[in-house]
Amino acid sequence: MNKFLSYLSTFIFCMIIWVGLTIPFGTGMASGVIIQELIVGAVVAAVMAIFCHRFFIKKSPFWLINPSRILSFIVFIFIFFVELLKSNIDVAIRALSPKVKVKPGIVKIKTPVESDYGLAMLANCITLTPGTITMEIEKGKNENYMYIHWIDVQERDRGKTSEIIKGSFEPWVRRIFK
Known part of the structure; x- marks a missing residue:
């Protein structure tokens, strides 16, 4: 290079x-x-x-300048703000309700995102939405995991938990950092 x-x-x-x-x-x-x-x-x-x-820059100097990546990133920005708004409303309702209904816990989710940039972006999106904080990323040979502190653990099954927390972020992060 x-x-x-x-x-x-x-x-x-x-x-x-x-x-x-x-x-x-x-x-x-x-x-x-x-x-x-x-x-x-x-x-x-x-x-x-x-x-x-x-x-x-790890591979190609202009890896990000790709029309499909740029378009995916623009769409992702709107998706992120929708998810951010939904989670803000959820946390506000929890904070303002007379009976606080939370069941905090740490969950381990699986993600197929492979690139360091993609993992960082997904972890930051999860952390920036209220109610979740990414605590650690564990990189394996074929699988990557994230440990998430979740304000209200709704599910114990790792697959279902992964889908709830990652929501619509992961497919777009994979498109951007494929």
Whole structure:
């Protein structure tokens, strides 16, 4: 793999994230402020790329720039926000109800996701939705498991538990990181 292409792809990725997080679109900011943001963003992205490109890029430098992956990621964002809203409502109802109905516990779920990035994304999605926290990822030769603290253990069967917790996240994570 070409070291320069690895650096360049990491720089582009960091710059896109910087622009997405710092440039307010449609607010009528002065062009001087936007140019300053872009210059600072380029410096930060360059420094990040210098230190992180060898950790971020493992195979192909532009593996993420694939139309099907980008489209899958865009769809995934909407699915994630729907699941986030549903779990927020569920936890709010539990917190506001006079009788707290929770049965907390730690469950072990199985996932076919293989890539490190996919496992990290799935674990973070599970943790970011209220009511669940990913505690550990156990990588095996053919199978990967996650230990999840769940606010209300509804099922003891690992297969059913896995489907409830992973919900609609896992198929999309597999599409993005196949």
